[in-house]
Amino acid sequence: MAYSEEQRALRxxxxxxxxxxxxxxxxxxxxxxxxxxxxxxxxxxxxLIAGDLAESHGGLGLSSETTGLIMEALAYGDVNVAYVQxxxxxxxxxxxxHATEDLAATWLPRIVSGESLVALxxxxxxxxxxAANLALSxxxxxxxxxxxxxxxxxxxxxxxxxxxxxxxxxxxxxxxxGISAFLVSMNAAGVTTSRFADLGSKAMGRGSIFFDDVRVxxxxxxxxxxxxFVQVMQGFDFSRALIxxxxxGPAQASLDESWVYASERHAFGAPLSxxxxxxxxxxxxxxxxxxxxxxxxxTLRLRDAGLPHTAEAAMCKWLGPKTxxxxxxxxxxxxxxxxxxxxxxxxQRLRDVMGLExxxxxxxxxxxxxAREMLKRRAR
Ligand SMILES: Cc1cc2nc3c(=O)[nH]c(=O)nc-3n(C[C@H](O)[C@H](O)[C@H](O)COP(=O)(O)OP(=O)(O)OC[C@H]3O[C@@H](n4cnc5c(N)ncnc54)[C@H](O)[C@@H]3O)c2cc1C
Numbered sequence: 001m002a003y004s005e006e007q008r009a010l011r012x013x014x015x016x017x018x019x020x021x022x023x024x025x026x027x028x029x030x031x032x033x034x035x036x037x038x039x040x041x042x043x044x045x046x047x048l049i050a051g052d053l054a055e056s057h058g059g060l061g062l063s064s065e066t067t068g069l070i071m072e073a074l075a076y077g078d079v080n081v082a083y084v085q086x087x088x089x090x091x092x093x094x095x096x097x098h099a100t101e102d103l104a105a106t107w108l109p110r111i112v113s114g115e116s117l118v119a120l121x122x123x124x125x126x127x128x129x130x131a132a133n134l135a136l137s138x139x140x141x142x143x144x145x146x147x148x149x150x151x152x153x154x155x156x157x158x159x160x161x162x163x164x165x166x167x168x169x170x171x172x173x174x175x176x177x178g179i180s181a182f183l184v185s186m187n188a189a190g191v192t193t194s195r196f197a198d199l200g201s202k203a204m205g206r207g208s209i210f211f212d213d214v215r216v217x218x219x220x221x222x223x224x225x226x227x228x229f230v231q232v233m234q235g236f237d238f239s240r241a242l243i244x245x246x247x248x249g250p251a252q253a254s255l256d257e258s259w260v261y262a263s264e265r266h267a268f269g270a271p272l273s274x275x276x277x278x279x280x281x282x283x284x285x286x287x288x289x290x291x292x293x294x295x296x297x298x299t300l301r302l303r304d305a306g307l308p309h310t311a312e313a314a315m316c317k318w319l320g321p322k323t324x325x326x327x328x329x330x331x332x333x334x335x336x337x338x339x340x341x342x343x344x345x346x347x348q349r350l351r352d353v354m355g356l357e358x359x360x361x362x363x364x365x366x367x368x369x370x371a372r373e374m375l376k377r378r379a380r
Contacts, residue, residue, distance in 0.1 A: 001297070003069070010062070011069045013046050018077025023253075026078045026345055029203035034159060037114075040084055044114025048074060050088035051112075057096055058109035064238060064300040071242045072293070075249025079352045080203040082246050083155060084117065090239040091118040091164050095183065098223035098231050103183060107162065118183075119160035121151035121209055122232060128153065129365050132176040132229055136211060138167035144218040145169070145182065147190075147211040155359065157193045157207035160186055165211070166228050174226070181228030183220050190214035200351030238303060239360060240313035244296040244320025247356055248289050250349040251324035254331035255285055257346075261335055278334065285327040292316070292323045311373035318366035321356040328353060 003011070021039060029035060043049055052067045053059025062070075067089055075082035088111050095104055095111075095118075110116035122131055136149030147167055154163070162185050170178020184191065191214055195207040223231055259282060262273040272278045296316045302309035332339035332346040339346050357363060 007066050007069055010047065010051070010066060011073055014048055014070045014073035015076070017043065017046060017048060018074050022074065022077030022081050026080075027348055029078065029080065030348055031202075033202045033205060035081055035084065035203050039081070040114040040117070042114070043074075043081070043084065044112060049085050049112055049114055050092040050108075052089050053092050053096055053108055053112055057092075057104060058112040059092070064241070064303045065297060068242060068245050068297055068300045072245040072249045072252075075246040076253045077249075078203075079246060079250045079349065080201055082249065083201075083204050084114070086239060086242055086246060087118060087120065087156065088112070089242065090235050091120055093238060094164060094181070094222065094231055094235045098181065098227075099183060100219050103219060103222075107183065110161075116161040117156055117159055119154050119156045119163045119209075120232070121154045121157075121163050121165045123151065123153045125150055125152040125208075129362060132179065133172075134166060134168050134179055136165070136167045138169045138180060138182065138216070140169070141215070144220070145216045147182070147184070147214040147216055149211055151209045151211075153196070153206055153359075154209055155201070155204055155206050157209050158195050158205050162186055163191075163209060164222070164232075165209075166232060169225050176229040177226050179229040180225050181222040181231055182216050183222060184211075184214060184216055188214050188216070199355070200348070200353075201355050236360065237310050237313040240317035240366075241296050241299040241303070241309070243356055243360055244292055244299075244316030247320040247324035247353050248293050248296070250353055251285070251289055251327040251331075254328045254346050254349055255282065255289065258282055258331040258334045265336075272334075281330050282334065285330055288323050289327060292319050295319065308373075311370045311377075314361075314366040314369035314373070317360060318363045318370075321353055322363065324353045325350065325357065 047060050048070055051060040051062040055061050071082060071085055074085055092108055092111050095107055111118055124135055138145040138147050162183055165182050165184050166179050168178055169180040190212040192210045193207050195205055198206055262278050263271050265272050299309050299312040299316050328346055328350045338344055
């Protein structure tokens with residue numbers, strides 16, 4: 001694929017940032033269980049967060065495809081820091097499209113510059129797959145709403161400065177049409193958090209956000225009352241293609257390291273790479289990574305062209321994390337007993353990427369979406 005000069009320049013900037021600033025401290029960040037805010041601001045200054053937002057909102061007006069190039073390059077160095085870009089684009093686009101101009105003008109430049117992190121809160125303790133079955137309530141008042149309830153399993157719950165929260169403003173029978181979206185400051189009175197003890201993505205962190213009589217002005221509602229669910233679902237078509245690339249980044253990093261290792265390590269008097277039993281699995285991994293990468297960029301180009309891409313986005317979200325898990329697992333084995341050590345990054349990449357098989361919707365839910373869309377297309 002021939003990329004424009006701008007695309008190549010941004011990808012090079014992201015690759016350099018990933019190589020110099022992200023990769024060397026990937027494992028340290030896990031121990032610190034946080035992402036350094038100075039690093040996030042640096043990322044923002046380089047145009048590596050939510051560059052797809054319009055220039056009037058502080059962004060660069062980048063295409064979805066270019067955003068994907070940045071995503072993969074960042075995730076090669078640190079899949080968790082790449083989450084900052086993912087949340088920036090996902091939440092940023094929802095805010096840009098549906099918030100009042102004042103609210104957008106307050107938050108979007110802060111997201112792009114890395115000054116603020118905005119989390120997205122949809123999942124509740126009683127379930128995430130049946131996403132329209134929300135209980136967290138938003139009761140209207142004279143000036144706005146009062147929020148009560150719990151959001152569970154929210155990435156960056158503890159580190160975020162604000163949260164895009166989906167709450168029930170209609171009746172339970174209204175299902176998806178009774179849900180509205182709100183932008184709530186994490187400093188608002190009545191907001192508290194707790195952190196989960198997780199297998200991976202510890203630098204990002206995941207937890208619950210509790211809303212106890214939290215007062216939200218009406219101007220912080222995004223879009224019309226009852227339209228919140230549709231808004232977030234449209235955003236997911238973008239984020240799912242990006243997540244595919246977010247997973248292929250670290251998988252490619254493990255693969256690149258495995259080719260070097262297979263060339264340098266000797267067994268039976270020759271480099272490991274002399275054995276097809278070693279190189280064929282890596283060759284298969286390269287083919288799978290290339291196929292998923294192409295699927296993700298195809299999906300992003302469909303989005304740029306304004307064409308339907310819901311099924312393709314769900315394919316990216318299913319295949320991306322699954323393929324990355326398989327690849328990194330293979331790379332870990334290729335490194336023999338060193339691969340099993342906590343000193344090398346493969347085990348952390350494996351744990352971090354595996355979480356994305358669940359986050360943003362599981363494989364089963366993605367297959368539901370693909371099947372639904374295929375049936376719709378054939379019914380036309
Ligand atoms: C790393 C990570 C990050 C996350 N970040 C966020 C975040 O930032 N914001 C947020 O809102 N949520 C987030 N989540 C939550 C995530 O979106 C949910 O965990 C996910 O949607 C699944 O919901 P659940 O865990 O309640 O599983 P359930 O809905 O209880 O499902 C349990 C199992 O049953 C399967 N299942 C359920 N229904 C069906 C069906 N109809 N057919 C076939 N199988 C089915 C599921 O696929 C799953 O395997 C995150 C989760 C993880 C692991």
